[in-house]
Amino acid sequence: MRRNTESIYQQKVNHIIDYISANLYNPLKLDILARQIHVSQRQLLRIMNSYLDESIYTYIARQRVERSILYMQAKDINLSKIAEMVGYNNPQSFSKAFKKHFGISPRAYMNTFQDRLKGYVKNSDNLINTLECEICEEKEDLELIYIRIIGKYGEDKPYETAWNKLVCFLKNNQAISNETRYIGLSYDNPNVTQSEYCRFYACASVNKKITPTGEFGSIKLQKGKFAVYILKGNYSGLQELYNNISINFDHTLRHGITFEEYISYSDINKEKQITKVYIPIK
DNA sequence: GGAAGGGGAGGTCAGCTTAC
DNA sequence: GTAAGCTGACCTCCCCTTCC
Structure with a gap:
C-alpha cells in the first residue's frame, strides 16, 4: 500500500x-x-x-x-x-x-x-484498606493527541514503540512543554474483552491546535470528577491495582459514586514513579 | 504494471416478529 | 428465555475500470 x-x-x-x-x-x-x-x-x-x-x-x-x-x-x-x-x-x-x-x-x-x-462485600474491609483513593476534579477539558494500540495490555514492545512515536510526533510539531501530561486510556476490560482486541490509547495533552495525521488522532477528555487510585513505585503492581479497582465497584457505589462509562486512564509520571488511575464519576 | 476502487450476483446471517 | 420463520443487510468472489 x-x-x-x-x-x-x-x-x-x-x-x-x-x-x-x-x-x-x-x-x-x-x-x-x-x-x-x-x-x-x-x-x-x-x-x-x-x-x-x-x-x-x-x-x-x-x-x-x-x-x-x-x-x-x-x-x-x-x-x-x-x-x-x-x-x-x-x-x-x-x-x-x-x-x-x-x-x-x-x-x-x-x-x-x-x-x-x-x-466481595463479605471481605471488603480488608481490601478497602489496601487501596489509596482520592476524589479530584479536572476543571478544564483536556485536549489529547493519541496513538492507538490494539492488543494485550502492557506488552512492552508495542507500548514502547507507540510512546516513542507519540513523543517524536509532538517534538516535530513543537508541542512538548513542561506542562505536557502523558496519559494512557484503557477502553476495554481484559476480563471481558479478548486480550488481542483490547484498545489502549497512548496520549499526550497539547495546549495548541495540532492536526493529527496518519496513525495519530485527537480526543478530548471531558472535565469532571474522578476517583483517583494511586500506585507508587514501578508498573509491576498496576495489574493488581486494576484488579482491586474492578472488584471495588461496590465500595465506590456505597460511597455515592456511580460509573458513567468505563474509561479509565493512567497519568504517567516516570520521574516520580507514580501512576494515577482515574475513574470518571458523577 | 500494480494499486485502488466500483459493479453485480449469490450465499449467509443478524435482527425482528411472533408464539410459547 | 427460547425457537421458528421471514426479511433485508452484509459478505465474498470475480471482473472490470481508473489512477498513479
Missing part, C-alpha cells in the same frame, strides 16, 4: 472507531458510517477489514455486548434498558447476540455478577 494512502486510511479508521464508540446506542448502518469518512460502503468494508482484523459488523456487535457488561454493573437497570443503551431495538435480539458472544444469557451473567459482589 502506498504510504500516503495508508496514512489517509489510518485517519479514517481512527474516525470510525471513535464514532462507533460514541454512538453505540444509535443505528450504525454501513451507509451512515461510510458517509462519515466519505467512502463507498464497499470501500468502508475493505478498509476496516484490513485494519481491525475482523469485519466492521462483527466489531460493532462485539462492542455492543461488551459495553452491556459495564451497564450490568450498575444497579436498577433491566435488560430491556441495557439492550436499548447498546443499540438493540428489542431485548430478544440483544439476548441472542449476548449469548452468541459469551456463551451464556445476559440474565445468567447478571446473576453470576451479583453473586460475586456478595462474596
Whole structure:
C-alpha cells in the first residue's frame, strides 16, 4: 500500500472507531458510517477489514455486548434498558447476540455478577484498606493527541514503540512543554474483552491546535470528577491495582459514586514513579 | 504494471416478529 | 428465555475500470 494512502486510511479508521464508540446506542448502518469518512460502503468494508482484523459488523456487535457488561454493573437497570443503551431495538435480539458472544444469557451473567459482589462485600474491609483513593476534579477539558494500540495490555514492545512515536510526533510539531501530561486510556476490560482486541490509547495533552495525521488522532477528555487510585513505585503492581479497582465497584457505589462509562486512564509520571488511575464519576 | 476502487450476483446471517 | 420463520443487510468472489 502506498504510504500516503495508508496514512489517509489510518485517519479514517481512527474516525470510525471513535464514532462507533460514541454512538453505540444509535443505528450504525454501513451507509451512515461510510458517509462519515466519505467512502463507498464497499470501500468502508475493505478498509476496516484490513485494519481491525475482523469485519466492521462483527466489531460493532462485539462492542455492543461488551459495553452491556459495564451497564450490568450498575444497579436498577433491566435488560430491556441495557439492550436499548447498546443499540438493540428489542431485548430478544440483544439476548441472542449476548449469548452468541459469551456463551451464556445476559440474565445468567447478571446473576453470576451479583453473586460475586456478595462474596466481595463479605471481605471488603480488608481490601478497602489496601487501596489509596482520592476524589479530584479536572476543571478544564483536556485536549489529547493519541496513538492507538490494539492488543494485550502492557506488552512492552508495542507500548514502547507507540510512546516513542507519540513523543517524536509532538517534538516535530513543537508541542512538548513542561506542562505536557502523558496519559494512557484503557477502553476495554481484559476480563471481558479478548486480550488481542483490547484498545489502549497512548496520549499526550497539547495546549495548541495540532492536526493529527496518519496513525495519530485527537480526543478530548471531558472535565469532571474522578476517583483517583494511586500506585507508587514501578508498573509491576498496576495489574493488581486494576484488579482491586474492578472488584471495588461496590465500595465506590456505597460511597455515592456511580460509573458513567468505563474509561479509565493512567497519568504517567516516570520521574516520580507514580501512576494515577482515574475513574470518571458523577 | 500494480494499486485502488466500483459493479453485480449469490450465499449467509443478524435482527425482528411472533408464539410459547 | 427460547425457537421458528421471514426479511433485508452484509459478505465474498470475480471482473472490470481508473489512477498513479
